[in-house]
Amino acid sequence: MAKPPAPPPGPATVRTISRLAGVAASTVSRALKQDPRVAPETRRRIAELALQAGYTPNAFARTLSGGRSGLVGLIVGPLQNPFYAELLAEAVAQAAALDLRLLLVHAGAGPIEDRTSQALLQYQVDGCLIASAELSSRAAAVCAARGVPIVMVNRVARLHASAVACDNLGGGADLAAFLLAGRHKRFGLVLGTQGTSTSDDRERGFITALAGAGMQPVFSTAGNSTYEGGHAAAGRIAAMSRARRPDAVFAINDIMAMGLLDGLREAGLQVPQDISVVGFDDIPAAARACYGLTTVAQPMTMMLQRGLSLLTGRIASGNLPDETVILRGQLVVRGSARRPP
Amino acid sequence: MAKPPAPPPGPATVRTISRLAGVAASTVSRALKQDPRVAPETRRRIAELALQAGYTPNAFARTLSGGRSGLVGLIVGPLQNPFYAELLAEAVAQAAALDLRLLLVHAGAGPIEDRTSQALLQYQVDGCLIASAELSSRAAAVCAARGVPIVMVNRVARLHASAVACDNLGGGADLAAFLLAGRHKRFGLVLGTQGTSTSDDRERGFITALAGAGMQPVFSTAGNSTYEGGHAAAGRIAAMSRARRPDAVFAINDIMAMGLLDGLREAGLQVPQDISVVGFDDIPAAARACYGLTTVAQPMTMMLQRGLSLLTGRIASGNLPDETVILRGQLVVRGSARRPP
DNA sequence: GAAGAAATTGCACACGGTAGCATTATCCCA
DNA sequence: TGGGATAATGCTACCGTGTGCAATTTCTTC
Numbered sequence A, B: 001m002a003k004p005p006a007p008p009p010g011p012a013t014v015r016t017i018s019r020l021a022g023v024a025a026s027t028v029s030r031a032l033k034q035d036p037r038v039a040p041e042t043r044r045r046i047a048e049l050a051l052q053a054g055y056t057p058n059a060f061a062r063t064l065s066g067g068r069s070g071l072v073g074l075i076v077g078p079l080q081n082p083f084y085a086e087l088l089a090e091a092v093a094q095a096a097a098l099d100l101r102l103l104l105v106h107a108g109a110g111p112i113e114d115r116t117s118q119a120l121l122q123y124q125v126d127g128c129l130i131a132s133a134e135l136s137s138r139a140a141a142v143c144a145a146r147g148v149p150i151v152m153v154n155r156v157a158r159l160h161a162s163a164v165a166c167d168n169l170g171g172g173a174d175l176a177a178f179l180l181a182g183r184h185k186r187f188g189l190v191l192g193t194q195g196t197s198t199s200d201d202r203e204r205g206f207i208t209a210l211a212g213a214g215m216q217p218v219f220s221t222a223g224n225s226t227y228e229g230g231h232a233a234a235g236r237i238a239a240m241s242r243a244r245r246p247d248a249v250f251a252i253n254d255i256m257a258m259g260l261l262d263g264l265r266e267a268g269l270q271v272p273q274d275i276s277v278v279g280f281d282d283i284p285a286a287a288r289a290c291y292g293l294t295t296v297a298q299p300m301t302m303m304l305q306r307g308l309s310l311l312t313g314r315i316a317s318g319n320l321p322d323e324t325v326i327l328r329g330q331l332v333v334r335g336s337a338r339r340p341p
Numbered sequence C: 001g002a003a004g005a006a007a008t009t010g011c012a013c014a015c016g017g018t019a020g021c022a023t024t025a026t027c028c029c030a
Numbered sequence D: 001t002g003g004g005a006t007a008a009t010g011c012t013a014c015c016g017t018g019t020g021c022a023a024t025t026t027c028t029t030c
Helices: A014-021 A025-032 A040-053 A059-066 A082-097 A114-122 A137-146 A168-181 A197-212 A227-238 A254-266 A300-316 B014-021 B025-032 B040-052 B059-066 B082-097 B114-122 B137-145 B168-181 B197-212 B227-238 B254-266 B300-316
Strands: A071-076 A101-107 A127-131 A150-153 A162-166 A187-191 A219-222 A248-251 A276-278 A295-297 A324-327 A330-332 B071-076 B101-107 B127-131 B150-153 B162-166 B187-191 B219-222 B248-251 B276-278 B295-297 B324-327 B330-332
Touching: A014 A025, A014 A040, A025 A040, A059 B059, A071 A082, A071 A137, A082 A101, A082 A127, A082 A254, A082 A300, A082 B082, A082 B101, A101 A114, A101 B082, A114 A137, A127 A137, A127 A300, A137 A150, A150 A300, A162 A168, A162 A300, A168 A197, A168 A248, A168 A276, A168 A295, A168 A330, A187 A197, A187 A227, A187 A254, A219 A227, A227 A248, A227 A254, A248 A254, A254 A276, A300 A324, B014 B025, B014 B040, B025 B040, B071 B082, B071 B137, B082 B101, B082 B127, B082 B254, B082 B300, B101 B114, B114 B137, B127 B137, B127 B300, B137 B150, B150 B300, B162 B168, B162 B300, B168 B197, B168 B248, B168 B276, B168 B295, B168 B330, B187 B197, B187 B227, B187 B254, B219 B227, B227 B248, B227 B254, B248 B254, B254 B276, B300 B324
Parallel strands: A071 A101, A071 A127, A127 A150, A150 A162, A162 A324, A187 A219, A187 A248, A248 A276, B071 B101, B071 B127, B127 B150, B150 B162, B162 B324, B187 B219, B187 B248, B248 B276
Antiparallel strands: A101 B101, A295 A330, B295 B330
16 A cells, blocks of 8 residues: 555644645645635545544644734723623624634723733734723833734724724713703713723813803712712712702713712602713613613724724735724713703 | 844844844743753843843744643623623633633624634634533534633533533522522512523522422513513513512522513512512622612632633643532622511 | 763754745647 | 646745754863
C-alpha cells in the first residue's frame, strides 16, 4: 500500500485534510476559501473531506498570518442599568450577524484596569466598541496608540474616535417643550454622571429650551445614574415645601426616573397630579403600567447598526476620517407627566 | 557603526526587542517570563527595553505555540432578566481577576446558531461557561466533542459537563414552608421555562414540601420567565372568583414575580392582604420598596467563584471527573407575603 | 592549569494558515 | 507537432511565540 492516510490525533488542520486529499496544504486553504484557481472538482472533494473530518479553521493561526482577528473589544457601562443590558444584547445579536466576535472587556461603572486594556492589544482586536457614559480614557488611549479604530456608542467623542449617539440636546429640548406645553411652571432636574456628554447634553438641551420660554430650573440634584440615586432624590424633593417644590422633574435617564417615581409615591405624592416626571432612554420597564414613563426613546437598533458599520468601515480601510452620527430620538408620551390640555 | 538597531515599523515583537538588546529572540521570550535561566542583569535590561518599546505579547502567537488561549466562551440567557445581567457583570469582574478573557458568544433566549457555536472552536476557547436556563445543546455538544471543559451555572448538567447551581429544590421547599407557616391555604404557581432544571426543581421542591403538609397547588400557569408573562398571569388570577383564587403564589423567578405583583395591584388586589407573592433569585429590584419581594437569594458571587474555579481546574488538568456543586440559597423575608403570626 | 560542573544564551523547529512564486499539466491553434 | 498561453497545484517562507537541545562561557576545585 502506498500511503495509508493515517489521520493524526487531535483536531483536524489543513494539513490533515491535505494528506487525506493527497494535495498540498495551500491547496486546501485555497479550496476552502472558494479560490477560483482551484479546480471545481478538487474544491468539492476537499470541502467534503473537511466536513467529514470535522475541520474547523484555527482563528489564531489565521490571525497571525492574515493580521485580522475578527475580534471586537467591547466595553459597556453598568449592566444594573437596563439600558446597557439592552444595548449589550443588541450588540451581541448584531455582531454575530456580521461575523464579528465580541471580547467583553469591561462592564460596570468602575475604571478600567491597565491589565484589562492590555487585553485589547494582546488579543489584537480589530476594533473597539465603547458604550459607557464614563470616559474609559485608558482603553481609548491604548487603542488610539495602536491605530485600532474606536467607535463610541451613546457618547460623543472627546478624543480621536468615531461616535454614534442619540440627539441628547434635541431630546432634552423635546421634553422641555412637552412640559412647557403642559403648563408646568417649576422645573427640577435629577442629574446623572457629571461630565459625561450624554448627561450634560440632555441637561443643556432641556435648560436651553426652558430659557427659550423665559424660564429656568428651580432645582437640580445628583442622581448618580442609578435607581437608588433617583429614589434618594425623591426624598429630597418630597421634603420641600409645596411652594418651593418643582411641579415637573426631568431625570436624565429612565432608571433614575423609576427610582424617583417610586420614591415620590412612597412619600405620598401623586404622579402626575402633584408632580410630573419624565425620563430618557425608553428602557422596557418604562412602558410598564406601574411606571408609564414619558420619555425619549433611543433608536437602539439603529444606533448599533450605524456604530458597527462605522467600525467595520474603519477596520476595512484604516484611514477614514473620524465621523460622528447623531440620531434623533423620539418622544414617547405616557402617563407620568401631565399632558398639554 | 556596527549595527544601527533600526526599529522596524509596526508594533514591537520579541524580535524587535531582541535586536535592540542584541540577544536572541528566545532569550527575550524567556526573560519576559522571568525564567531564572536568564541572567538577572539581562532580564532587567530586556524588561526595560520592552517597556520602552511598548511591547505587548501577541496572544494569538502565544496560543498557537502554547495551545492555551486564555479565552472562555460565555453563553448567557436573556439580559432583559436582571438576574442574567447581574450574573454577567459578576462573571466579567471575576474573569478579569483570573486573567481570563470572555468571548461573549450568545445572549438571549433564542437558540444558538451553528455559526455561533463554531466560533467557540475557531477561537480555541479553553473552556465554556454556560449560564442560560435553556439547553444550548448545540454549543455544549460542540465543546464536548473537542474536549473543551464546560461549566453550567444556574443549571444542573444534563450532559457531560460540570455545574454549579443554587439548591433550587431546597429553596422551593423553604418558600413553601414559609407560606405554610403563614397559614396560607390555597397555593398557586407561575411557571418559568418548562423543561429547564432550574424551573422544574423549584417547582418540585415547592410541591413536595406542600405535600409534606398534606396540601397541593390549586392553580398553575405559565409565566414564560418574563415580566410580561408574570403580568399576564396576574390577569388570569385576578379574574378568578375569590373562592377559587389562590391566597399565595410562587413565581418561579423574581422578574415574573414583579410582573405578577404589578398586575395584581393593577387589578385592585392588595399584596399581601388579599394575596401573597413570593419569587426566587433576589435580583436587586426585589429589594425596592415598591416590591419588597419575599424570595430566595442566590449566592451569585459564590456561584461564579466556584464555577470559574471548576472551569480553571478542568482547563489545567483535562481529565478531572465531572462535578456538580449545589449551593444553598437564603430565604429573604420582605413584605410581599403574609408572615407567620 | 585543566577537567568537570554550572550558568547563559543561541539555534532550530513547531504551532496552523496564507500568499507569492515556481512548477507542472493541459489546451489551443497555427 | 511544436510553441505559447492558461489552468492547476506544489513549494517555501512568514506571521510571533515557546521550548528542547546544543553551544558557549564562566566558575569550581583539585
